[in-house]
Amino acid sequence: MGSERSDAMGSDTTAMALKILVAGGFGVGKTTLVGAVSEIRPLRTEELLSEVGQSVDDTEGVDRKTTTTVAMDFGRITIRSGLSLYLFGTPGQDRFWFLWDELSQGALGAVVLADTRRLEDCFPAVDYFEHRRIPFVVAVNCFAHTRTYGAREVSRALDLDPGTPVVLCDARDRDSGKEVLIRLVEYAGRVHTARLLDSVG
Secondary structure, eight states, X not given: OOEEEEEETTEEEEEEEEEEEEEESTTSSHHHHHHHHOSSOOBOOEEEOOHHHHTTSOOTTOTTOOEEESSOEEEXXXXXXXXXXXXXXXXXXXXXXXXXXXXXXXXXXXXXXXXGGGGGGGHHHHHHHHHTTOOEEEEEEOOTTSOOOOHHHHHHHHTOOTTOOEEEEOTTOHHHHHHHHHXXXXXXXXXXXXXXXXXXX
16 A cells, blocks of 8 residues: 545645555454444455355354355554555455465555464464564454453464564454554554664665
8 A cells, every 4th residue: 555645725744554454263353353443334245154165164163153254354444644554354264365365465464363262263374474474463352251361371372473462352342453453553663664674784
């Protein structure tokens, strides 16, 4: 995403739009998070779960889920004046992963949503972003009636690189989701700045 310059009332303002991915396992809350924080009506590509899909999709622990994202979710949020985030929620099932390479092009960073009941489901997303050197934060979606784990415990369980942020959140709550995105932008900014300094050093 680039920046747009506009003249209003004789003064120049620069509006920056950054691309963010929201990833994670099946049924972890990606569509919910994008919908909760988006200031526009989110674009969703959800389809009803089918009997055919039951043979390939692991729905254990998310038995009440009736739909699934088959391409992406899209939303937009303004973090502050002049800074907007375009959010792209990725599909969670393995058979749709061919879309990830396209969606990740030009992304500043990513949010990996995690459910501690199915923590292993976010390993592929963590591996994907680590191997492509895309900065990410792990956001633990705190579901009701589940044991709460601390950020340090989750970090150890996922064997994250030192410094990778882990935050607790409620994907249904706009303020909680916005905090996650702010943490990501700050972290990704530090990572990209460090890489830039290394490249010219």
